[in-house]
Amino acid sequence: MALLELEDIRKTYFTGDIALEVLKGISFTVEKGEMVSIMGQSGSGKSTLMNIVGLLDKPTAGTYRIQGRSVDSLGANDMARIRNRSIGFVFQSYHLLKKVTAVENVGLPLFYRQVPRREMLARAEAALAKVDMAERANHKPSEMSGGQAQRVAIARAIVGQPELLLADEPTGALDTRVGDEILALFKQLNREQGITVVIITHDPSVAEACDRRLVVRDGLLIDDEGEFRHRTAVAAAG
Numbered sequence: 001m002a003l004l005e006l007e008d009i010r011k012t013y014f015t016g017d018i019a020l021e022v023l024k025g026i027s028f029t030v031e032k033g034e035m036v037s038i039m040g041q042s043g044s045g046k047s048t049l050m051n052i053v054g055l056l057d058k059p060t061a062g063t064y065r066i067q068g069r070s071v072d073s074l075g076a077n078d079m080a081r082i083r084n085r086s087i088g089f090v091f092q093s094y095h096l097l098k099k100v101t102a103v104e105n106v107g108l109p110l111f112y113r114q115v116p117r118r119e120m121l122a123r124a125e126a127a128l129a130k131v132d133m134a135e136r137a138n139h140k141p142s143e144m145s146g147g148q149a150q151r152v153a154i155a156r157a158i159v160g161q162p163e164l165l166l167a168d169e170p171t172g173a174l175d176t177r178v179g180d181e182i183l184a185l186f187k188q189l190n191r192e193q194g195i196t197v198v199i200i201t202h203d204p205s206v207a208e209a210c211d212r213r214l215v216v217r218d219g220l221l222i223d224d225e226g227e228f229r230h231r232t233a234v235a236a237a238g
């Protein structure tokens, strides 16, 4: 079973009487363990697609299945639960709580799952160690560089052991060297922990770091580079 299956996904926004069709029929699947980028210029519909893939919004038409479950049939509570359990989000601007320490920030998804505090802190510390931030566990985001803050955000994204890491321009606020380190970290998590990674970006060098590159233009998927090689590898392995 594919982790993500999108079939003819469409999204239309309505502003008053005006309809804007942003996604015009997008289909692709992502298998477990893939590292994929979704690239497109500003306004091409990337964030709209990310919101759908991340269960933050529903398509206007088409079928989206995550772990074999069609999103169509899910209510808001089910969507929130799957989002919390199965998806780790990483954003360009980190979205950390400024006034609490790294370890408390990282533990937050577990807090929402009502994991006991002692276990929450232990797992948050383990996640910080995976992103090489164990020594900063008690620092607040204001005491960190952008790269360090993004590492903490990645630890928060993986602390609940999600199937999918979904990142929106994760290196957009970082200089090239630090951005490359963050991409290397995504690759390491993908290779060593088997987490499926989907990175939304407008930056070709970020896309280049991924095994497979989807390109969206004007609401349509116009390229899927690397897909054939991946399918061939899967076929050969299985």
Ligand SMILES: Nc1ncnc2c1ncn2[C@@H]1O[C@H](COP(=O)(O)OP(=O)(O)OP(=O)(O)O)[C@@H](O)[C@H]1O
Pocket: 013, 014, 015, 020, 022, 040, 041, 042, 043, 044, 045, 046, 047, 048, 049, 202
């Ligand atoms: N909630 C909304 N209501 C109406 N129009 C919207 C809404 N969200 C996005 N749009 C429009 O949909 C189009 C695609 O937006 P989207 O944010 O998905 O593009 P994007 O590729 O992520 O762009 P960027 O890289 O600039 O973030 C844009 O024209 C935008 O103005």
